[in-house]
Structure formats: C-alpha cells, structure tokens
Amino acid sequence: MGQEIKVLPAEKQWLQLGGWVGIKIDPKTGKLKGGVPLNLNGVAVGY
Numbered sequence: 001m002g003q004e005i006k007v008l009p010a011e012k013q014w015l016q017l018g019g020w021v022g023i024k025i026d027p028k029t030g031k032l033k034g035g036v037p038l039n040l041n042g043v044a045v046g047y
Contacts, residue, residue, distance in 0.1 A: 021044045034044025
C-alpha cells in the first residue's frame with residue numbers, strides 16, 4: 001500500500017524537494033488558518 005521509497009544519492013536529492021500546504025479549522029470559531037513551509041516563502045489562500 002502506498003508508494004515505494006527510493007533513496008536518491010546526495011547529488012540528486014535537490015531535484016526532489018517537496019512541499020506542503022495545510023489548512024486547520026479552529027473548532028471554537030470555525031476560522032481557517034493556512035500554513036506553508038518557510039522555505040517556500042508562500043501563503044495558503046482559500047475561501
């Protein structure tokens with residue numbers, strides 16, 4: 001189940017940099033809060 005893991009040699013690892021974008025919902029207020037890794041210098045936007 002899932003994808004196989006393939007370990008890359010160090011000189012090729014920079015080619016496979018990944019990222020994530022996440023949204024959390026405050027259970028009390030229902031407000032959405034987005035987040036992204038700092039190295040992406042981005043924001044999560046939604047409505």
